[in-house]
Amino acid sequence: MESSRFSRTLAAGAAIVAAVSLAACGGTGGSAGVDDKVIEFWDPYPQYAEGSDWHEWVVDCAPEGYTIKRQGMPQNDVLNSLTTAVKADNAPDVAVLDNPFMPTAVDSGLVTDLATAGVDVDGFDENIEGPGIVDGVQYGLAFGSNALGLYYNPEVLDSAGVDPASITDWDSLNAAIGKVVDSGAKGITFSGITGEEGVFQFLPWFWGAGGDLSEPESQAAEDAQALVSGWIRNGWAPKSATTDNQSASWDLMLTGEYGFAENGSWQAAAAREHGFGMIPIPAKDGGVAPVATGGEFATLPYHKTANAEKTEAAASVITCLTSGENLARTNETIGYLAATKTARETQVRENGLWAPWVESVEGARGRTTDVGLEYETISATLSENLQAALNS
Known part of the structure; x- marks a missing residue:
């Protein structure tokens, strides 16, 4: 885990x-x-x-x-x-x-x-x-x-007319979530809890917007905060995302009511049992976002x-x-x-279960690799600003 x-x-x-x-x-x-x-x-x-x-x-x-x-x-x-x-x-x-x-x-x-x-x-x-x-x-x-990925429920997406292969950037992801919600289902779950667990889930969006850990309050951070906080404001993500850890977030996905969930490869076996698929987290303007x-x-x-x-x-x-x-x-x-x-x-x-995860793992980044002990302060800043955005 x-x-x-x-x-x-x-x-x-x-x-x-x-x-x-x-x-x-x-x-x-x-x-x-x-x-x-x-x-x-x-x-x-x-x-x-x-x-x-x-x-x-x-x-x-x-x-x-x-x-x-x-x-x-x-x-x-x-x-x-x-x-x-x-x-x-x-x-x-x-x-x-x-x-x-x-x-x-x-x-x-x-x-x-x-x-x-x-x-x-x-x-x-x-x-x-x-x-x-x-x-x-x-x-x-x-x-x-x-690694983190974007799980999806094929039944929910089929009912909404969404092809997961069409999700290649943030715009297409938002369009897909919107269609899911319009179809009567729920949108996306993620963990925005205070602390490193929430930061861990935020980093793919931060890095996917071009963010650099040496600048935790950059435009990229603001763009990523706007993306995930927008899901809550639009009613596409549950308000509990501000306090949900990754386990609680996954439990919501297991209800079968949601189209998408950001969660980890440690859930891959359970996802297969429920018939869920997985795609890599998209970067803002296309391609695969780096995960931690x-x-x-x-x-x-x-x-x-x-x-x-x-x-x-x-x-x-x-x-x-x-x-x-x-x-x-x-x-x-x-x-x-x-x-x-x-x-x-x-x-x-x-074990073919791992095939979809290879690209994300090979493109993943170490949180402390470049910033060392400074990551403590950087992570705290990211967490504080994320919480402010999610609760705004």
Whole structure:
């Protein structure tokens, strides 16, 4: 699932973390751990319990002579607990961090250079890996990415006389939504909630209008705000979009009453079950709008009293999850599209569900790639202005 709940407090990286104790997360890993042959592995996938495909896949990547103790926890807790653990020198051996957290983790000295530790970081897509690279050093390796798209209900569109292939820019999208509403159905759902989740959904429209994150209050931002706020003012989108998260927005689409929904590739399987289709989000004047890369980065946390042998073993776990044919399996297990063309082609060949998403993932942009820690302030500005527009 998209990992977009980005906390400004977390981004500041402060003490932040005292509220989430290490004991609460069971952290006893790292060089100060009880057993040097146990690799502590933290990830933000608490939905995958012991016995799940993901859990078993991670555990199977234990190098010879080692076992892996995996713990899933909420995204924010991973960064909070990692900060506490690094200070106490009992950090886990592998930590999987949400991609907007990478600049904070690097700036706070929580993670180390992957290549130096022996992780093979060559051959991965630059756009997906961007947030994990700071000042030319790769501190995190993304398995792959999820993405946003424009889902549609064929039954609703057929009744309204709308061909989804005709939607190529904002004007044709608005014309299609108008026809859907005129036919008696409802228009479009999206998430405009305050914070990073709403910004994540806003960015394709912002970038699709030519926006640049270095100028969050540009004409492009105003154009994108006018587009999505216009949907609410016209009655084409629900007023609840101002507070709906992506899950709530998707629940509205599942009622079968709406023609369109902006949502993520993590809903692709459910969309297929309901007979929904998907097209890439259109840019203002035509073409495919860039979406934000979603997903997480595998990192090697910093240990004051380093154990070179164990670090090498931890690095081999990341390599196991991301090398060769394993990369496709890793992404299929968590529902992402892989961060290499070869692995994506394998996924599409074995599961046609992913075919419509390839173009969006390959054209996606990292939120922090170019702006680093400044993204915290930029995201807050975008969110504040979006809320003002949606509620005007």
